[in-house]
Amino acid sequence: MGKIKKTTIEEAIARVDEWKGKTLKCEVVPGGITNPNFKITVDGKSYILKIPGAGTEDFIDRDNCRAASLIAMEAGVGPIATHYFQDTGVEIWEWLEGYRTLTFGDIYNEKIFTKIGEVARDFHNSGKTLPMKATLFDQARQMHDRATQGGYLPPWYDRIMYLLNKIEEAVLKDGIVFKPCHNDYWSNNFLYNDKTEDFKLIDYEYATMNDGYADIGSLGGMYFTEDMFKKLSEIYHGEYDEKGFAKIQLYRIIGDIKWSFWALQQYIFSDVKYDFMNWYGGKVARLQHFWIDPRLDYWLNLLNGKPVFRQKV
Numbered sequence: 001m002g003k004i005k006k007t008t009i010e011e012a013i014a015r016v017d018e019w020k021g022k023t024l025k026c027e028v029v030p031g032g033i034t035n036p037n038f039k040i041t042v043d044g045k046s047y048i049l050k051i052p053g054a055g056t057e058d059f060i061d062r063d064n065c066r067a068a069s070l071i072a073m074e075a076g077v078g079p080i081a082t083h084y085f086q087d088t089g090v091e092i093w094e095w096l097e098g099y100r101t102l103t104f105g106d107i108y109n110e111k112i113f114t115k116i117g118e119v120a121r122d123f124h125n126s127g128k129t130l131p132m133k134a135t136l137f138d139q140a141r142q143m144h145d146r147a148t149q150g151g152y153l154p155p156w157y158d159r160i161m162y163l164l165n166k167i168e169e170a171v172l173k174d175g176i177v178f179k180p181c182h183n184d185y186w187s188n189n190f191l192y193n194d195k196t197e198d199f200k201l202i203d204y205e206y207a208t209m210n211d212g213y214a215d216i217g218s219l220g221g222m223y224f225t226e227d228m229f230k231k232l233s234e235i236y237h238g239e240y241d242e243k244g245f246a247k248i249q250l251y252r253i254i255g256d257i258k259w260s261f262w263a264l265q266q267y268i269f270s271d272v273k274y275d276f277m278n279w280y281g282g283k284v285a286r287l288q289h290f291w292i293d294p295r296l297d298y299w300l301n302l303l304n305g306k307p308v309f310r311q312k313v
Contacts, residue, residue: 004057007088009038012051016083016092018042031101031188033266033274034060034205039095046095047082055269059142060205062089064132068204069093071128071180077119077201096200099191107222112192115199116185116219117235123201124179124212132207133178136214136254137168139206143261150268154284160257163291167250170303171211174243181210185218212236213244217251221259221286246299249290256287 009026013019022043029037035053039046052062063086072078083092106112134142141164147153154160182189183206191200216232224232229248233240263280270276 004052004062004089005087007051007090009049009051012049012085012088012090013040015085033272036272046097048093048095050091052089054271056205057089059146061132062086064130064207065204066091067130068180068207071126071130072123072201072204075122075126077123079200079202096191098195099193099200102187102190102192104187104222106192107224107228111197112199113228114235115192116190117232119199119201120185120215121236123182124215126180128180130180130207130209133209135176135210136183136251136258137164139183140164140254140258140261143258143265146265146269147261150264152264154260156284156288159291163253164257166300167254170300171247171250173305174303176211178209179212180207181212181215182207183210183215183218185215185221187222211247213247214251214254217248218255220248220252221255243302246302249293249295250299253287253290256283256290259283260287
């Protein structure tokens with residue numbers, strides 16, 4: 001990841017040749033907690049412009065983000081990407097008119113829920129390759145290393161690191177099929193058009209070649225029930241898969257480990273105005289709920305290939 005040049009919104013706008021001399025309106029788009037986002041309207045046509053947040057050049061590869069955006073666009077699951085400036089990392093897409101951000105409550109609409117599974121499947125199975133290859137475990141450790149610079153670590157730190165190591169060991173033992181993954185399935189990154197029933201996935205900062213189950217597991221942050229995860233497995237595979245289900249549940253734990261440390265490091269480095277410690281608290285609370293599941297050892301043993309019955313000596 002190379003260093004990028006810091007830029008202002010005025011400088012970013014001025015670099016788009018097609019916009020010069022035209023009537024232009026710029027509005028701040030709320031909701032982004034990694035980067036500042038702006039809606040730019042030029043002679044009646046709107047775009048979304050993203051400027052890299054402070055410190056993100058240390059853990060986000062903007063060339064890789066661009067590649068992921070193009071894969072999503074070509075697969076029909078992402079917006080039309082129009083401009084990219086490599087030296088500043090600024091990206092621009094066409095504004096998705098008529099689309100709204102999903103809420104957590106929307107997932108209980110079966111039609112929308114099914115769309116989420118289909119979009120994940122289509123992005124993973126695009127047949128394309130991203131420049132970056134990193135597992136969810138790699139990303140969790142990257143956030144951990146940045147968070148430790150702040151002088152605060154969770155009281156449950158030893159438990160967290162134990163689970164990170166044990167789950168990684170089990171998943172790697174079973175094996176990973178690497179696919180293009182979004183790695184940030186948060187409701188704010190899902191846009192839905194109620195009239196056309198079209199669904200789009202946005203924000204590819206954390207995208208890498210990764211285990212598709214890691215993406216599916218991160219959806220657990222939207223409070224899916226057990227039956228919903230089983231249904232998601234059917235949408236994704238065409239049938240229920242026991243090992244896949246185990247990985248999904250284990251990745252829910254790793255996802256919250258990653259995002260807990262992410263919040264701690266954002267608190268230190270980010271210039272985005274957001275209560276990152278509140279985000280951290282919610283992730284840790286849910287993480288503590290996930291790790292007391294009595295099936296945890298069963299899932300680990302399943303992936304590690306440990307036999308259920310006593311073996312002859």
